[in-house]
Amino acid sequence: MDMKLKQQASAITELTFDLLRCCEAKEKMFAKDHGLKVAEFRCLRIVEAGKTYSVQELATSMHLSPSRLTRIIDGLFAEKLVDRVQSIEDRRFAKISLTNKGQTMVGKLKEEYADLHGEMLKDISSEDRDKIYDGISLMQGLVSGWLLRNV
Amino acid sequence: MDMKLKQQASAITELTFDLLRCCEAKEKMFAKDHGLKVAEFRCLRIVEAGKTYSVQELATSMHLSPSRLTRIIDGLFAEKLVDRVQSIEDRRFAKISLTNKGQTMVGKLKEEYADLHGEMLKDISSEDRDKIYDGISLMQGLVSGWLLRNV
DNA sequence: ACTTATTCTTTGCTAAAGGCAAAAATACTG
DNA sequence: CAGTATTTTTGCCTTTAGCAAAGAATAAGT
Numbered sequence: 105m106d107m108k109l110k111q112q113a114s115a116i117t118e119l120t121f122d123l124l125r126c127c128e129a130k131e132k133m134f135a136k137d138h139g140l141k142v143a144e145f146r147c148l149r150i151v152e153a154g155k156t157y158s159v160q161e162l163a164t165s166m167h168l169s170p171s172r173l174t175r176i177i178d179g180l181f182a183e184k185l186v187d188r189v190q191s192i193e194d195r196r197f198a199k200i201s202l203t204n205k206g207q208t209m210v211g212k213l214k215e216e217y218a219d220l221h222g223e224m225l226k227d228i229s230s231e232d233r234d235k236i237y238d239g240i241s242l243m244q245g246l247v248s249g250w251l252l253r254n255v
Numbered sequence: 256m257d258m259k260l261k262q263q264a265s266a267i268t269e270l271t272f273d274l275l276r277c278c279e280a281k282e283k284m285f286a287k288d289h290g291l292k293v294a295e296f297r298c299l300r301i302v303e304a305g306k307t308y309s310v311q312e313l314a315t316s317m318h319l320s321p322s323r324l325t326r327i328i329d330g331l332f333a334e335k336l337v338d339r340v341q342s343i344e345d346r347r348f349a350k351i352s353l354t355n356k357g358q359t360m361v362g363k364l365k366e367e368y369a370d371l372h373g374e375m376l377k378d379i380s381s382e383d384r385d386k387i388y389d390g391i392s393l394m395q396g397l398v399s400g401w402l403l404r405n406v
Numbered sequence: 407a408c409t410t411a412t413t414c415t416t417t418g419c420t421a422a423a424g425g426c427a428a429a430a431a432t433a434c435t436g
Numbered sequence: 437c438a439g440t441a442t443t444t445t446t447g448c449c450t451t452t453a454g455c456a457a458a459g460a461a462t463a464a465g466t
Contacts, residue, residue, distance in 0.1 A: 112384040113373035114365075119391045120278060120372075121300065126398040127275050129318045133405070143423065149272065159444060167280040172424050174445055196432045196443040214265075221271075222264035224397045232393055233263040239390015240270045242383055246375045247277040254284070294452065310415060323453050325416055347414040347461045 120243070134217060143176050145213065148185065153207045156199040158191075167251075185209055271394070285368060294327050296364065299336065304358045307350040309342075318402075336360055 135145035150165055151157060163173040177200060180186040185206035191197035202210060225233050286296035301316055302308060314324040328351055331337040336357035342348035353361060376384050 108381060109373055109377060109384070110369065112381070112388065113376050114369040116376065116384070116388055116391065117369045117372045119388065119395055121297075123391055123395040123398065124275060124278050124282070125297075125318050126395065126402055127271060129402055130398060131275070141422065146272075146276075160442095167276050168423090169425055170444065171426080171446080175424085178445095194433070194443085198444065218261065218265040218268045221268045222260055224401045225264050225267065226260060228393070228397070230259060230263070233260070233267070235386070236390045236394045236397075237263065237267055237270065239387045240267065240274055240394060242379070243387045243391060244270055244274040244277065246379070246387075247274065247281060250375045251277055251280055292451065311413095319452090320454050321415065322417080322455080326453090329416095345414085345462070349415065 116243070130220075134220065138213065138216075141179065143172075144179055144185075147173075147176050147180065148206070148210050148213060149217070151186070151200070151202055151206075151210065153202050153210065156201045158197050159200065162200065180206070267394070281371075285371065289364065289367075292330065294323075295330055295336075298324075298327050298331065299357070299361050299364060300368070302337070302351070302353055302357075302361065304353050304361065307352045309348050310351065313351065331357070 131145065132142055135142045138145065140148070146166060147162065150162070159170050159173050159177065162177075163170045166173070168176075177186060177188060177198075181188055184203055187199075187201050187203050189199050191199050225236075282296065283293055286293045289296065291299070297317060298313065301313070310321050310324050310328065313328075314321045317324070319327075328337060328339060328349075332339055335354055338350075338352050338354050340350050342350050376387075
C-alpha cells in the first residue's frame, strides 16, 4: 500500500512541475501586457486597498528577502502605485499602502486576472471547476505547511 | 449562473497564485540542497535517460528561449552531466543527452523529489491524493491549452 | 552550380530577479 | 548611557532571461 503513495506522489510531482512552468509563463505574459514587471505584479496582487504592510510582511508572504522587497517597492513607489511612510509608533517600520492610482490598478489587475482564468474555465463543468479548486486547495495547504516546517 | 463561474475563477486564481509561490520556494530549496541552480534542476528534470534532445525541444518544453537554454546546457556540460554533439543527419542541430553521471544524478533527483512530495502527501488519505491529482491535472490541461492558443 | 532564403544554435549585450552582508536608524534593556 | 536587538536600506554579486546579430548548415530557386 505504500507503493500506491509512491506512485501518486510521483504523478503529482510531475503534474505540479508542469503546472508551475505554465503558470509562470502565464504570469509573465499578463504582467507584460499590463506594463508591469512580474515581481511588481506579484507584489501588487497581495496588497489590499486600505491596509498597510511592513516590508517584512510583504517579504514573508511573497517568500522573498526583505532587501528584494525594498527594491520592488522602490519601483512601485516610483510609479506612484504605493505610498511608503515611516510608522509613528515604531519608526523602524515602513508602512506600505496603495495610493489611489494603486487601488485602481490593483482592482483592474485582479478583475482581469480572474477574467483570464474565467476564460480558461468557462468550457468545463462547474463540478470540474470545483474539483480544480478542491485539488489545488489541498495541495496548497500541504506545500505551505511543509514549507513552514522546513523553513 | 455566470456569477458562479466568476466566483470560482476568482477563488482558483488566488489559490493557484499561492501554490505557485510555495512551489517555487520548494524548488529553490531542493535545487540548492542538491548543488544545482534552479534552472539546471528544471532542465535535468525533463530529460530522460537514453533520449537525445535538440536545444529547441528543451527550450519549448521549458517555456524558455533557445539562447537561455544554450547557457543552461553550458552549465550542465561543464559539470559533465550532459553531452552535446552535433547531429550527423543535420549538422545545425545539437543532440543533448545525459552522461552516465547525469543519468545517476537525474535518477537520484527524481527519486528524492518524489520522496519529498511523498512526505507531504503521506498524512492525507489516498482519496484526497487522487483529488489533488485530478484537480491539478485538469488545471494543467487548461493552462497549457490556453498558452498554446495565446502563444 | 550558385545565389538566396531558412533553420538551428551560439554569442554579446542588457534587464530583471534575488540574496547576503554591512550600514543606518530606531527601539529596548540593564 | 552603553549595549543589544530589530527593521529597513544600500552595495555588491549571482542567477535568470530575452533580444538581436552572427555563425553554421541546409533547402530552394533560377
